[in-house]
Amino acid sequence: MSQSAADIAYANADFIPDAAAYPLRWEEAARNWREVEHAVGRAQLNLPYGEGARQRFDLFFPAGRPEGLMVFVHGGYWRRFDNKLWSHFAAGAQAAGWAVVMPSYTLAPEARISEITQEVRRAVEAAATRVRGPIVLTGHSAGGHLVARMLCPDVGLDAEVAARLQKVVPISPLSDLAPLMETSMNADLRIDAAEAVSESPIRHTPLACPATVWVGAEERPAFLDQARWLTEAWEGAELQIDRGRHHFDVIDGLEEAESPLMKVLLG
Incomplete structure (x- = not known):
């Protein structure tokens, strides 16, 4: 079956060299990180935030008392992956003294995007009861969309949790869903x-919280557009274009406490 122009516009792997190797590398690195962190008592795994089979999150802690909580929501066009592929991307925040929560969520077509949004809200609220201090939200691709949605008043994020939000950094987000139709x-x-x-x-006026949209310079034009649209729509939001990065390696900075991405996230 031939691809439509819209399919090509939003096809990332087709334009990234050796794209199929990325999930395999992520899976191995994530498994190794979880095993080590769990062995030394810095990981609490498969904590429930709801009754659904995928309504679980992993929580990683720094060596000392957490400075706050970073939430990372994975991508996959709301249709693929779970939280187990990304554990090692907690490393940068942990090294900086922050706890990190990584939720899974029910995938499409079992759930609609509006239902996934509400699952992520519940995950953020549940994780917030376990770690004190400020909260930063970040997510990649569809996960970038989902953390951006947490700033939209219609989502109904708990007011006490919303008051703790320090920064939201959608990475390569989908900000306008109309083209995906x-x-x-x-x-x-x-x-x-x-x-x-x-x-x-x-389409929403966000809650008062600093936001930076992060996107790779080598991403598909559609994703550069999506990032720009969000910064144009949200007054005060900043746009950061990461030179030399494509859609799959744009999140690599999450592994390093001193990376430019982590500096934007944690300050």
């Missing part, structure tokens, strides 16, 4: 005109 993946996502409006962060 023209892709073949919408057979699973089931985005309709109403959801394209309600679930698009650019």
Whole structure:
């Protein structure tokens, strides 16, 4: 079956050399990180935030008392992956003294994007009861969309949790869902005109919280557009274009406490 123009616009792996190797490397590195952190008592795994099979998160701690909590929400176009692929990306925040929570969520087509949004809200609220202090939110691709949605008032994030938000950094986010209605993946996502409006962060005035949109300079033009649209729609939001980075390696900075990405996240 031939790809539509919309499919090509949002196809990342087709334009990244050796793209298929990335998930394999992530899986191995994440497993090794979890095993070590769990062995030394710095990881609490598979904590429930709801009744669903995928409503679980892993929580990683620094060596001392946490300065605060960083939430990382994974991507995969709301259709793929879980939190177990990304554990090693907690390393930078842990080294900086922060706890990190990584939730899974029900995937499409079992859940619609609006339902996934509410699952992530519950995960953030549940994790916030376990770690004191400020909260920063970040997520990649579809995860970038989901953390951006946490700043939208209609999501209903608990007021006490919202008051603790220090920074939100959507990484390569989907900010306008309307173009995805023209892709073949919408057979699973089931985005309709109403959801394209309600679930698009650019259609909402966000809660008062500093936001920086982070995107790789070598990403597909559609993702550069999506990042720009969000910063244009949200007054005060900043745009950071990471030179030399594509959609899969744009998150590498999360592993290093002193990386430019972590400096933006944690200050």
